[in-house]
Amino acid sequence: MPSSKRVSDLGETGLLRRIYARFARPSPGVLIGPGDDAAALRVPPGRLLLATQDDLVEGTHFQLDWTDPARLAARLFAVNLSDLAAMGDCRPLACIVSAGLPPGLPASWAQGLLAGLGRCARRYRTPLAGGNLARSKKVFLSMCAMGTARPGGLVRRSGARPGDLLAGVGPLGEAAAGVSLLRSGSVPRWGTPLVRAFWEVRPQLEAGRRLAGLATSMLDNSDGLLRSARILSEASGVRIRLDLKEAPASQALRRFCRERRLDLREHQARGGEDYGLVFTVPPGRLPRGAYRLGSVEKGRGVVFEGGAEPFEHFR
Amino acid sequence: MPSSKRVSDLGETGLLRRIYARFARPSPGVLIGPGDDAAALRVPPGRLLLATQDDLVEGTHFQLDWTDPARLAARLFAVNLSDLAAMGDCRPLACIVSAGLPPGLPASWAQGLLAGLGRCARRYRTPLAGGNLARSKKVFLSMCAMGTARPGGLVRRSGARPGDLLAGVGPLGEAAAGVSLLRSGSVPRWGTPLVRAFWEVRPQLEAGRRLAGLATSMLDNSDGLLRSARILSEASGVRIRLDLKEAPASQALRRFCRERRLDLREHQARGGEDYGLVFTVPPGRLPRGAYRLGSVEKGRGVVFEGGAEPFEHFR
Incomplete structure (x- = not known):
């Protein structure tokens, strides 16, 4: 045996x-x-x-x-x-x-x-x-x-400047939905792509290399976009205003949020299991394959008005 | 509070x-x-x-x-x-x-x-x-x-040659006695140096540098001399004959072995918590501060005749 x-x-x-x-x-x-x-x-x-x-x-x-x-x-x-x-x-x-x-x-x-x-x-x-x-x-x-x-x-966390765009590459919120299904103990058939998104995370090495010399600040989105934005904001001494309406979301993710009665953008702002890259670039320099996530302003903290409830964090 | x-x-x-x-x-x-x-x-x-x-x-x-x-x-x-x-x-x-x-x-x-x-x-x-x-x-x-x-x-594990001496630097068996006293839950006053030997292990960085260009093979003695000798023997394709009669032993270690009815050399051959260096050198090149632990022969395996019972290991 x-x-x-x-x-x-x-x-x-x-x-x-x-x-x-x-x-x-x-x-x-x-x-x-x-x-x-x-x-x-x-x-x-x-x-x-x-x-x-x-x-x-x-x-x-x-x-x-x-x-x-x-x-x-x-x-x-x-x-x-x-x-x-x-x-x-x-x-x-x-x-x-x-x-x-x-x-x-x-x-x-x-x-x-x-x-x-x-x-x-x-x-x-x-x-x-x-x-x-x-x-x-x-x-x-x-x-x-x-x-x-x-x-x-090298791209540090500390180079974001007022006027920059906040942007992302890679999926956003798909893997966090997948791990939530796994923890619940039963994965419906429509949820399979979400679970796969959790297990088959791809490190964004090529995207990172393309962003060298272009991004003013960057980190990997391991603990959720709100946390990532807060880290960039503190390291760079700027305010970040999140706006997720251009963030990609699969049909499976939309269904997950509907069935769990979750606000899609709120979910995407909190889940970081996808390990995409979050970065800032000067306006007009958003590279192909990346999507806008917000903007960088003078000030401090993170402002997120697109979720179910307004969220504002100051350190 | x-x-x-x-x-x-x-x-x-x-x-x-x-x-x-x-x-x-x-x-x-x-x-x-x-x-x-x-x-x-x-x-x-x-x-x-x-x-x-x-x-x-x-x-x-x-x-x-x-x-x-x-x-x-x-x-x-x-x-x-x-x-x-x-x-x-x-x-x-x-x-x-x-x-x-x-x-x-x-x-x-x-x-x-x-x-x-x-x-x-x-x-x-x-x-x-x-x-x-x-x-x-x-x-x-x-x-x-x-x-x-x-x-x-660099000194690898694979360079020991028949005719070399096996040698060590650093304490041997003191820390293993210390951890044994800690596990027993009561440390007698005479055992304090042994416990200290466990907690205050010093990495042998200077000795390692002195041995570069001199030692033919080397490793750190983390899991006991018998294990270390076996690893050098296998990596180098030689037989190692242990002989611990020149190995240093403190009064506290001798007392520990007496009170626990342990053979001193057997204990020293098994305890590796000191993280000393074990190495081989050509005959006549034993450096100051090091002590002899045995010899390298043609063949395979490790022979240890000095313990309470003869020990012979072949892979």
């Missing part, structure tokens, strides 16, 4: 052997990969190193009963590479992953996780260069993603 | 504000530190980037009831920088820390953790360049430590 095997049956040594077999491949940026005390990476001359770390925690970001390990691996890559994308001109270099696993976890789950990490490492050209395994009561995954950037190609 | 404040009272925003205030300082290697989507770091031209990640998990590596948060921060730095030290010629560049915290954790505990991280960042000249906060049922800390190295100054 191979399906009843547990992580404790593989043991740390067994798991490490599988990891080395899968990931100890040479790549241009990785001189020493998994299997030594530390990874050794090559940073091309003249480029800066970018590094970020983000986690997925059982009970907080996912529940084991509705989580396929390969999808979780994909989401771990997406949320981390999304942070790199939000810096502008970034090319992924490598990543390092820590996994906290309960000994009683099915071995097949751990192997599904490794397979998923391997697929994403190839898809995003971000080799897994090292990591750590720890025994833990609940599953957690922590990834440090590294990339390199032209020093002049 | 400020002492009854919880992490949930500070909120993520409150915690982040404290983190930015403490860590958003310029340093030569850190161009962009905490507060943006990713950290931007400068890797000096011609040097490789080294990166490693290690975790401390509540219930696995520590219990909240015997853990001071500042000591935990120190241990997090030590276990990670120890991995960098084991690569040979390494200078720390920066680190990134993920923290999983329960909302009900005392706010003072989280603030003690931040203060401890700040002290270690200064002590080890390893600025905290970014991180992540996540809600979690149990505390976990995951650090990615980065350093830079001369390409010719």
